[in-house]
Amino acid sequence: MLGKLLKYEIRAMGRIMLPLYLVMIFIAGLFAVNMRMSMSGNAKALLEKFALITGFLFFAAIMAVGVVMLIMVIQRFYRNLLGTEGYLMFTLPVTTLQHIISKALTSLIWIVIGIAAGAAAGFLMVGILSNIPEFMKELQDTWKMFFSTKDLAAKVILLVILLIIGIIESLCKVYAAMAVGHQLSSHRVIGSVGAYIGFGIVELILGNILSADNALFGKLIGAFNQAVSTIPNSVLIQLIIVSVIGTAVYGVLAWFLLDRHLNLE
Amino acid sequence: MSVLFECRDLAKSYGKVQALKGINLQLESGRIVGLLGPNGSGKTTLIKLANRLLQPSSGSIRIAGEEPGILTKEKCAYLPDKDFLPDWMKTSDLLNFYGDFYGDFDRPRAQAMLANLDIPEKMSLKKMSKGTKEKVQLILTMSRDAQVYLLDEPIAGVDPAARDYILRTIINNYREDALVIISTHLIADVESVLDEAVFLKQGEIVLHQSTDELREQTGKSVDEYFREVFRC
Structure with a gap:
């Protein structure tokens, strides 16, 4: 039953978080493209403005991801278990412990995916702004150093x-x-x-x-x-x-x- | 017939307020029972206790011989008196949800009833009218082959045509060896389907009798007798 709870919980959070993560990655790409073009393009002043705007948007997207995640953690527990939806959830043949575990695990999963999405946005920016092989080598060196x-x-x-x-x-x-x-x-x-x-x-x-x-x-x-x-x-x-x-x-x-x-x- | 619902000296207090004052009640399979009483008489408290949404202050309650818990939740189909389904879900999502969690959920039966009422499976609940939402809730509940159906105010807040549909749905869909408990204060509308009536007054059972006997003994309809007992 825990697996079934997780399936619905992951979907319920994902319908909000997944699009948000994709938007964050998209804005990161847009920001990096604008930055790159403003460094080499002809209409420098205009592109710089665009870069500034997309940079601000990227910052706002990161903030939004954090705030929405916090709201989702609270809302999924409060509305789904303690609000009127609790009448559905607490009459399912599952234990209270399974409810709590499903909520905590799902939030953890979406937080980890969020961290991965943030890393993906970072990779995308580095990829567009600099040399990917060079960056990958640096990353490998850091990884090797860790271990x-x-x-x-x-x-x-x-x-x-x-x-x-x-x-x-x-x-x-x-x-x-x-x-x-x-x-x-x-x-x-x-x-x-x-x-x-x-x-x-x-x-x-x-x-x-x-x-x-x-x-x-x-x-x-x-x-x-x-x-x-x-x-x-x-x-x-x-x-x-x-x-x-x-x-x-x-x-x-x-x-x-x-x-x-x-x-x- | 077997006892499917049993309360022994069941009491529930909210702080100093006593919602149920040590009631004793036995209900058997194959019956449709009206749990009748004015607002605040303890009907919803009793149904919540049966679903383990509340814990008794003292006494006990048993469903099919078991204390409320996971086992009884598999056997009980509950319709709360609230909009309890997540409104972002589509009807098809809810069919999957009920199918996943309840082994006794009869999906084809639910789909037939939805089609009968022209309720699209791809529509989310938030786009539905209040009446349609209530019908979806009832269809999901009555599409289970449960042993005990606990229906809390199933006809309050819907128009008379919808009331007829709801009552027909209840009569046509419950297993013959099941117990149906309908909590309501709208007696006239449900009277025709009830086998037994339980009158709850201020947390106490003041009457538990078959509706035929009641009508014979008092010479009144259940609704008329209810109005007499609960006259303000």
């Missing part, structure tokens, strides 16, 4: 894992905040925002208490102020563990409230 030593390779892998777990933790935190706000009979949106802020405050307090008493958490907080390459792998692993704990806490809270205290209008 030149076992330690650096491990660091890259750990950072990717941390990024993915971090995204899932953030999603679960947003879901838990909405589930808390949903317990109110009115002003549910304000309640959700309040809960999200509350979680942040609790995290800060916990962080302070643990870092004062515990060398490990002091190291973890210190790690954020260091250059990535200097963070020891052991600290990255500890950060991943903290993130997994955060995911579990927010995930269980969201599950408990939706499963035991569902309060559909």
